[in-house]
Amino acid sequence: MICLLAFVMPVTLASDDTPTSQMIYPRFESAYHRDNKFIRSEALRDIDWKSLAPEWIRKVDIKKPSRDLINKLKKIKDMFGNSEINYESPIPDKLQKQPYYLISTGGISKLKLRNLLGTARFRLNSKETGILELTFYGDLIAEPTEVMRSLEGGFIMVVNEDCETNISQFGAKERFTASLQDKMITYSYSKEGSKKLSLILHAGHPTEIKKAYHFSVKGSKYIFVHWGLDPECNYGCCKFSYSLFRANKLLEEIRWTRYGCDI
DSSP states (O other): OOOOOOOOOOSSOOOTTSOGGGOOSOEEEEEEEETTTEEEEOOSSOOOHHHHSOHHHHTOOTTSOOHHHHHHHHHHHHHHSSOEEEEEEOOOGGGSSSOEEEEETTEEEEEEEEEEEEEEEEEEOTTSSSEEEEEEEEEEEEEESSOOSSOOOEEEEEOSSOOOOOEEEOOSSEEEEEEEETTEEEEEEEETTSOOEEEEEEOOSOOOEEEEEEEEETTEEEEEEEEOOOTTOSSOOOSEEEEEEEESSSEEEEEEEEESOOO
């Protein structure tokens, strides 16, 4: 099967009314592992999270909240540091139309969508006697279709049809490097017989490369990098830090994510 794909940076997501045939793929989003079994990521489509919330949350009047609700929110805040209530919802049909893949240290694996995890965030006033604001957001929960030896996050890729995405390791004839100087990182990609590509950005993570590989989708080359640890806490003491680059005529960092941070 031919995989007809093109790349777009997911800055503005298509609305629910956008025909599938007009969307541009692949689309990428940051992904985080949860309980060593599930992957959590933004849904990559507009979701009316309020409409999916339990009825009692949808009917909350923040101008006249009940005393029971205020007490409940205060207890949640004392326990977790915020006044948020999570709720689960089935996967809408519009999210089931395209295949999802996990790009991680373990390689590229197809994902099975499990459910949506919505959040109702209540912002209490300074005296914790009333509600200033109620907002809704959420994430997509998925799991690999095949058992992985060690599940980690990275990035989710959404395509418009199933396709093969074979990964290749770097070696003597094809290299990716990162070097730090004056708080700037120089990324370099080189391949024997081709022009060397470079990119300079402000440092936001260590330059030690724990693992890196590249793969191609519809003629575009992508580079996945798992960065090393940050023992000196120069970049937030994060346990997990990943970048996704595109290397065509230019070298571009199209996604970067980190989690498990102490700062």
